[in-house]
Amino acid sequence: MLKITRKVEYALIALSQMQLNGDESLTSVKEISQQNDIPYELLAKTMQLLAKAEIVEAVKGPQGGYRLKKDPTDIKMTTFFEIIEGPMGFMDCSFDSNCHQIRSCSIRTPIQRINDSIRNMFNNISLNDITRTT
Amino acid sequence: MLKITRKVEYALIALSQMQLNGDESLTSVKEISQQNDIPYELLAKTMQLLAKAEIVEAVKGPQGGYRLKKDPTDIKMTTFFEIIEGPMGFMDCSFDSNCHQIRSCSIRTPIQRINDSIRNMFNNISLNDITRTT
DNA sequence: AAATAAAGGACTAATTAGGTCGTATATATG
DNA sequence: CATATATACGACCTAATTAGTCCTTTATTT
Numbered sequence: 001m002l003k004i005t006r007k008v009e010y011a012l013i014a015l016s017q018m019q020l021n022g023d024e025s026l027t028s029v030k031e032i033s034q035q036n037d038i039p040y041e042l043l044a045k046t047m048q049l050l051a052k053a054e055i056v057e058a059v060k061g062p063q064g065g066y067r068l069k070k071d072p073t074d075i076k077m078t079t080f081f082e083i084i085e086g087p088m089g090f091m092d093c094s095f096d097s098n099c100h101q102i103r104s105c106s107i108r109t110p111i112q113r114i115n116d117s118i119r120n121m122f123n124n125i126s127l128n129d130i131t132r133t134t
Numbered sequence: 135m136l137k138i139t140r141k142v143e144y145a146l147i148a149l150s151q152m153q154l155n156g157d158e159s160l161t162s163v164k165e166i167s168q169q170n171d172i173p174y175e176l177l178a179k180t181m182q183l184l185a186k187a188e189i190v191e192a193v194k195g196p197q198g199g200y201r202l203k204k205d206p207t208d209i210k211m212t213t214f215f216e217i218i219e220g221p222m223g224f225m226d227c228s229f230d231s232n233c234h235q236i237r238s239c240s241i242r243t244p245i246q247r248i249n250d251s252i253r254n255m256f257n258n259i260s261l262n263d264i265t266r267t268t
Numbered sequence: 269a270a271a272t273a274a275a276g277g278a279c280t281a282a283t284t285a286g287g288t289c290g291t292a293t294a295t296a297t298g
Numbered sequence: 299c300a301t302a303t304a305t306a307c308g309a310c311c312t313a314a315t316t317a318g319t320c321c322t323t324t325a326t327t328t
Binding site for chain 1: 306
């Protein structure tokens with residue numbers, strides 16, 4: 001259950017490396033994947049998610065790569081998780097909206113309490129809190 | 135990723151129902167599974183885990199069932215998760231001990247930070263915080 | 269003795285996560 | 299302008315985990 005997926009893991013590795021490299025320089029998927037022994041294709045897709053969400057900016061062509069677009073301090077971990085896992089991958093499901101089994105209210109509550117706790121916590125942690133190296 | 139599994143969910147349902155029924159009375163798996171539309175066998179196994187961990191006490195035979203053995207206030211959610219999911223199901227893995235890929239320290243840190251945050255939070259939440267109905 | 273309830277092992281099905289492949293598109297540079 | 303390099307993206311496959319089922323055993327009440 002409460003486990004960090006590879007995609008999240010890889011994204012965090014990439015971002016912290018990009019933070020080290022500085023805001024100006026471009027970092028390519030190839031670089032990151034080789035240096036950290038991460039499957040190229042998988043990391044590439046993960047970076048594409050971050051680019052689509054405008055966390056990073058993509059520059060195509062030779063000498064291209066990614067650079068940070070938003071300040072990691074301004075990104076909540078909840079947002080970050082949802083970008084990578086999708087809105088349903090992170091909490092909520094199982095008992096919300098599209099639950100076919102209608103059970104008593106006393107049942108929804110315990111799960112909601114856990115979900116709320118986790119969600120609340122990650123709403124107060126920024127991406128920078130996790131990726132900063134200092 | 136950060137999702138509650140069915141087994142945890144079912145265990146929470148069972149425990150909160152047992153709390154409602156009071157410390158003395160016995161609640162059977164059949165009762166709980168029927169009233170909440172939970173697969174009998176799966177719930178049964180989950181209860182067996184709780185019995186083995188002495189969270190609940192089992193009474194065999196007709197009119198038998200389970201009753202609370204420990205005070206839910208004294209059980210940390212981390213402990214509870216580990217009883218049901220096993221020690222590795224809840225955090226830690228992926229990057230600890232038995233990780234074959236040795237990566238730079240700058241990589242372990244981000245994941246550890248998340249793990250620590252979650253673990254720390256659930257160390258300070260008791261089972262009763264989740265299952266109490268009042 | 270019969271019915272009932274937990275204990276537990278073996279197995280199957282379903283879902284999710286992890287990883288690969290092929291192709292398209294943009295762009296820097298000789 | 300051709301080529302090499304880098305991102306974009308959809309389709310697909312495989313491995314791992316979760317969820318659920320089935321069957322047998324053991325204890326205990328009536």
